Amino acid sequence: MVVNRSFLLFGKTVVRRFQHKVDVIGRQYSTEGPLFPGAKTTWTENLEFTGSHSYKPIPVYRVLDRQGNVINPENDPKLPDNILVKMYKDMTLLGALDKVLYEAQRQGRISFYLTNYGEEATQVGSAAALDTSDVVYGQYREVGVLMWRGYSLQQFVDQCYGNIDDPGQGKQMPVHYGSKELNFVTISSPLSTQIPQAAGSAYALRGKNRVVACYFGDGGASEGDAHAAFNFAATLNCPVIFICRNNGYAISTPVEEQYQGDGIAARGPGYGINTLRVDGNDVLAMYNVTKMAKEYALKESKPVLVEAMTYRVGHHTTSDDSTKYRDPKEVELWAKNDYPTDKLKYYLNKKGLWDDKQDKEWLEAARKSVMEAFKVGEQKMKPKWDVMFTEVYKYIPDHLKKQKTEMEQHLSIYKQHYPLDKFESK
């Protein structure tokens, strides 16, 4: 009689609650402070607004200046040389990949692309402070995280071509990467849907010594899902690191039209979330911030919000011409004066870890290896057309089997009207 027992249990809870209420009523007369359940606070007799004038803007944490000098030696994470060089190589390899694939789209060889220009440090710096066992949810401009974790050039290219070696079987648009082995959850186009999902994943991973990192843009932070996620993560104690890439634009919309508060970071405390604002063009600052966020998230089983300030140097996507809504001089300023890979290069130069000759050779080698992967990816066949019907469900249901058979019969008669030669046949 499970049901009757639960009735009894419920009755006990009610009695306990009632007892608690009585205690509160008793205390009411012995305290001066407000007793409203909605907030723990004090009274005031001054009638005044609380607004942006009540707080200072949240400062931007940095380790390096624009010339690659460490400002406060205590802040230098003193990373091993091979890690520092890997950071630089991954950031520049990402640049090389972006260049080749961007051009490929311009030539109509892939259908779509978006670059990561200017945001390489945000991605690689945070990725370096995480373990590959930590789960990553991205928006779409986080290719550096995958690169850091070891996703190969060939894998990137194969996804963009939707060929037989794309784990996504050619079903999604280019740059919608995902990898089970690297714990990088497959990207989807709807903005910010991944943020509450990241909170849920973090909840499921509690006590397993793993965190979830979730990336999104300043525009994505306006979605209702971002609000849902911050609030759920805080109330349900989820070890998740929310990393906002504030690059100043959502396609053509500048931040002034996106929000009126102190960026995204200022929202964190409103949800009861510990928050950090960081120079997203400073890979070492990004590393320190993410490392601290991870330690806190694991220890306290609580979320952290990181706002990485950066600038979107490239166009939004290959379907966008950003000169229509911003001055090319503004872009040039960021590309020349505060570019993340340059800043790290200066730092490496000063440490004697990298010189101009090495740089030239590496950039050429990087370009070549991208071109090679590109050629191979372009020549691979696309998956057989009937893969279109798989993975809708775990097992193909009868109604889909029927539709597949209908298409099979249709193709047997009308095959000359379809691009079957580019698709596998078996």
Next chain:
Amino acid sequence: MSLNKLCVKCLGPLKTEIRVLNGLVNKRNHFVYTPDTNSPVKGETTKMNMFQAINNALDTALKTDDSALIFGEDIGFGGVFRCTMGLRDKYGKDRVFNTPLCEQGIAGFAIGAAVMGSTTIAEIQFADYIFPAFDQLVNEAAKYRYRSGGTFDCGKLTVRAPCGAVGHGALYHSQSPEAYFAHTPGLKVVIPRGPIKAKGLLLSCIRDPDPCLVFEPKILYRQAVEEVPVDDYQLPIGKADILVEGNDVTLIGWGTQVHVLKEVAQLAKEKLKVSCEVIDLVSILPWDTETVFKSVKKTKRVLIAHEAPLTAGFGGEIAATIQEECFLHLEAPIQRVTGFDTPFPHVFEPFYLPDKWRCFAAVQKLVNF
């Protein structure tokens, strides 16, 4: 969030008053509940109403699967319809917990936990409030496996939501949104007609490898009482039930409406000497075409009835498919008796619903064609 919630909370301890109120509701019901008498499994049974059967299924799910989580608005204290009663005390607040009041958050959070391998059972307080979660369910849950080529999935997700008419629920406590989701490849959608079905279907959905939506007709929570098997059992998704066998007209419905149709079959027998076959579709997506076609080929006449509005309701899908597959067998145009193409009204509910008299009139039309 809802007004009904307040009523339930206020009346919670006053059991006699609830009984009186339920009595009043019963008298105004547009249907007579007829319990299932065939037990799907052997063994001990206990008298349970539908909320108790659901509670029992959830209890079973938590007991048999350590990764199972149950959450939603107000589910911690037992839920506004008592479906999660006692579970937090039994399994702890880490596994049975309240969420903030935000449906898109509930759905998104549930998907994320399911992606990591947790069995997640999320509750949307009323099906009317599932629309803020529409994006997460349609763009995300349904497409997770497909878009990643099977790399990631959220198959361990189940979403429960009370649906359907309740006598006085008006626009936002009465809706039947199954057709919106039937148009979404990747989801499974089921609707139980009573306690036995609710328990078995819910357990199937929870353990099914695809994301499932369970719409529970809320008017049946207290009224529908059956001898429900105590043991763990599952009932198939995608399989319809023939509740009454007949030869002249096939009546197809689901949820509360099958009880209306059973009465219609009785009326048709008494008043028209017409033998009706009543089918509970049970599963909206995927739906059981085979059982339906077989029945239609025998009776040659079809009535489909649902509470949701007519235009683009799921009845349209069934009618079009029957027309395609059973064209030479049909002896009359397929009839659809449904809610009207209006929002669900408050005081006009008795005129809005596809009640037994509207369905009876349609049967008359079918046999006289």
